[in-house]
Amino acid sequence: MSSTTNPLLEAKGITKYFGTITALENVNLKVHAGECLGVVGDNGAGKSTLMKVLSGLYKPSAGSLFFQGKEEILESPRDSQNLGLEMVYQDLALAGNLPIGENIFLGREPTKNLGFIKLLDFNKIKELTNAHLDKLKINVKSADQKVEELSGGQRQAVAIARSTAFNAKVVIMDEPTAALAIKEVGKVLDLINSLKKTGVGVIVISHRMDDIFTVCDRVMALFQGTNFAEASLSNTSRDEVIGWIMGKK
C-alpha cells in the first residue's frame, strides 16, 4: 500500500567525500510512512555516513534530499529535527551527566517566563518525560536519574524516547540492538513496531538479520559506498541478504 504513495523521505544521488576517500557514491534511498526500511552492509560500506547525511550532521558533497516531496537542504541536525526527522545514534548521543528528562528535551527544553527572562521549566520536563516514557512503556526508576547510571538497554530506550518525543515522522536508528541484552532486544523491536503503526517511517541500520526480518518491510544493501541490492522482505531470504553484505548477488 505504501509504495503507491509518495515517499516520506527520499535521498537521490547522495555522494560524500572525506578528503580523497569516497564514503558514498550516488546512493538512493526512500522510506514511506508506516514503513520500516532495513539498511545492511559491511563495516565501512557507508551506512553510518548515509545516516549522518540524512540527519543533517554531514553535508553531502552531491545529491539531494526530498522530504514529503519537497527538496530540503539540511544545514544542521536542528533543520532535520524541525522537519520531523530524528536520529538514534549508535553511540547514543546522550549526555551521561544529565538526567533522563533533560536528555530527552536537550536542545528543545520547555521554558517558563519569569518577567523578561526565560527559565527552564523543570516540572514540565519531568511531567512530559514521565508521560512519554509511560506511552512507550519504558521503565526507569525516575526521570531524574542520570543517564550514566542506566544500563545499556535503558540508555537505548531513552535514546529512542528522545527521538520520538517531538512528533517524529521519520526515525533513523543506527544499530539499535547492538549493545543490548537479549531480553532487551525484544522490547526495542516492539517499540519499533508500535512506531510503525503510528505512521512513522523507520530506517533501521543493523547487522542482525533477526532485527531486519522481525521489523522491516524492505531491505537495501550498501556495498563500498554504493547501492548494491534492494528487495521487499517477502521477496528475499536471510541467506540472500547476507550474500549482499559480502558483495555477492
Added chain:
Amino acid sequence: MDDKDKKIASLHLKLMPYLEKYGILLLLVIMILVMHILQPDVFLSWRNVTNVFKQISWQSMLALGVFMVIVTAGIDLSVGSIMMLSLMILAVVAKAGAPWYIVVITPLIAGFLCGLFNGLGITLLRMPHPFIMTLGTLYIFRGTGNLISGGTPISGFTDEVRYLGHGRIDLQWLGLEKSQYLPVSLVLIAIVYIIFWIFLNHSKTGKWIYAIGGNPNAARASGINVNKILVIVYSLCGFLSGIGALILAGRTDSGYPNAGLQSELDAIAACIIGGASFFGGRGTVLGVFAGVMIMGILRNGLNLMDVSSFWQQVLIGSIIVLAVYIDVLRRDLGTRK
C-alpha cells in the same frame, strides 16, 4: 546481618547525592572550625572575616569564569593576563581623564573582548585544545598590557572607580560599630555568584554548557550550536576577569605589571578543590565558591599564624591533591552496587 547491610546500603544511597552536592561545604566548615580553634580571638572577628572576603574578591571572579570553561571540558589559562590587561586599560583611560562611568565600564568591555578573542580562536582556528589558544593569549594579553602602560605601574583612581573593590557599606544603622562594615566587594561576589548560579542551572544556555561537557556529540546531535556556546562561555569568562580587574583597581588603587600573575592557576585550583572535573560536565557554582573560600581561609589562617608563604604553597598544593583524592574515593563509593 544481611538486613543491617541493606539498611546501611540504602542509607548510603540516600546520603550520596547530598554528600556529592554539599560535601565540599563540610570541608569548608571543618576548616573554619580548625582555624577558629587555632586562632580563637582573631579568626572569626569581624575585621578578619571581611578581610578574607576582600582578599578573595577578585580571585572569586576569575575562578567562576574558569569554572564555566572547565564545565565545557575546556581550560582558560589567560584569565590572569586578561585581568592585568583590563586593569592596565582602565588605568590608562583613568589617567587620560575620562569620567568615572567610562573608566568603570572599560575593563568589563576589555575583558569581554579578550574572552571573545579566545573563544573565536578556539572555534574558528580549530585549535586542538583550548589549552593552546589560552596559553598563547596568556602571553599576548600580558605583553599588550605592558605595551600600553609602558611596563610601569599607574596609580591613583577616583572613589567612584574604587567603589566596587574598596567601598564599605555602613551598618551603624543596625546598631553595629563603625568598624563593622560590609565590604561592597562581598555584596558583589554574592550578586554575581547568584546570577551565574541561575544562569548555569536554570537557563537553556546553562544546561547546554553542562551538556557540552558531558558529551559534545550529544549536544551537537541535539542541534545545539556547540561553537556558539563555547564562544559565549569564553567571552563570559573574560568578562568576569574584567570585573576582577575593576575590583583589583579598587583594592590596590593601581594598575601594575604583575597584577594577576599566576592567578589563573589559583582559579583552576579553586575549581578543582570545589569538585569540578577536568573531563567536563561536573561541578557546581556553590562548589567553586567553597573552593575559593578554602584557599582564601587557608592563606589567611596561615598568615595569622605567621607561617611562611613557602609553607602556604606546599599546603595549598597538598589540599588540591587531597581534595581530588577524596573525590576519587567518593566516586568509588558512589558507584559501588
